[in-house]
Amino acid sequence: MSGPPLGVAVGASWYLVVAALLFGVGLFGVTVRRNPLVMLMCVELMLNAVNLTFVTLAHRLGDVAGRTTVLFVLVVAAAEVTVGLAIVVAIMRHRSAVTTDDLTALRG
Amino acid sequence: MVLVGALGVITRSNPVHAALSLVLTLFGVAVMFVAQGAYFVAAVQVIVYAGAIVVLLLFVIMLLGVDRAEDVRIEPLTGQRPLALVVALGATAVLVAAVLDGLGAVPDLEGSVPETANPDADVLEIARSVFGDYVVAFEVTSVLLVVAVVGTVLMTRRRLGTGAGR
Numbered sequence: 001m002s003g004p005p006l007g008v009a010v011g012a013s014w015y016l017v018v019a020a021l022l023f024g025v026g027l028f029g030v031t032v033r034r035n036p037l038v039m040l041m042c043v044e045l046m047l048n049a050v051n052l053t054f055v056t057l058a059h060r061l062g063d064v065a066g067r068t069t070v071l072f073v074l075v076v077a078a079a080e081v082t083v084g085l086a087i088v089v090a091i092m093r094h095r096s097a098v099t100t101d102d103l104t105a106l107r108g
Numbered sequence: 109m110v111l112v113g114a115l116g117v118i119t120r121s122n123p124v125h126a127a128l129s130l131v132l133t134l135f136g137v138a139v140m141f142v143a144q145g146a147y148f149v150a151a152v153q154v155i156v157y158a159g160a161i162v163v164l165l166l167f168v169i170m171l172l173g174v175d176r177a178e179d180v181r182i183e184p185l186t187g188q189r190p191l192a193l194v195v196a197l198g199a200t201a202v203l204v205a206a207v208l209d210g211l212g213a214v215p216d217l218e219g220s221v222p223e224t225a226n227p228d229a230d231v232l233e234i235a236r237s238v239f240g241d242y243v244v245a246f247e248v249t250s251v252l253l254v255v256a257v258v259g260t261v262l263m264t265r266r267r268l269g270t271g272a273g274r
Contacts, residue, residue, distance in 0.1 A: 016207040024200030029118035031192035059144040068237040079256035086260040
């Protein structure tokens with residue numbers, strides 16, 4: 001059980017390429033989309049790409065530190081989403097702005 | 109599957125559909141984790157991401173009632189989309205090139221560490237690492253979580269007495 005057949009057949013470079021593509025898609029989304037919630041989701045995509053890279057290289061190097069780092073990244077991602085959603089909720093409660101275009105002033 | 113979900117996130121105009129596409133991507137990444145022997149991380153990924161974070165996102169979407177579709181066809185800034193496409197494709201190309209070029213420099217130690225057939229060994233290794241080498245980082249993340257929770261509660265509560273939202 002040291003690696004299902006799929007992991008042997010696919011190889012590390014494909015995981016890393018998929019992670020790079022995932023990061024690119026997330027980057028495109030966060031620059032193009034205007035709904036702050038969808039922008040948060042795209043940031044999650046980019047974080048997942050980084051996590052995939054960490055796990056792939058940890059597997060390849062036979063080192064557990066990469067997997068440990070992924071756990072810390074997960075914690076930070078959870079905190080980031082919580083704070084981001086709180087900001088979105090506070091803004092939406094203040095004025096009904098749906099997209100980031102409607103937010104032109106930071107003053108409350 | 110992962111990339112289909114990711115494309116769904118950025119192309120669906122309805123935020124709920126985007127969130128469900130995100131679940132697809134997260135599960136795909138979790139499958140990739142399992143395929144590389146990171147069983148514990150895969151379980152945490154499913155529980156924390158697909159369980160908690162996406163549910164939180166959906167909850168906020170429905171709480172705020174912003175699930176009306178955003179018109180993805182209009183372009184607010186002239187030339188934003190082409191520029192964003194160029195930037196994203198450039199970053200992706202650089203990353204892919206770096207991966208294909210630099211992977212040879214990474215020693216392939218996949219079979220050198222004796223991996224036990226027991227999936228529990230994964231948890232044991234991570235626990236030793238978290239509470240051994242990285243115990244300071246662990247404490248700092250716990251402080252971060254507390255600060256995030258307190259900040260969230262402060263930001264979203266209604267001010268007492270006035271009854272009006274902030």
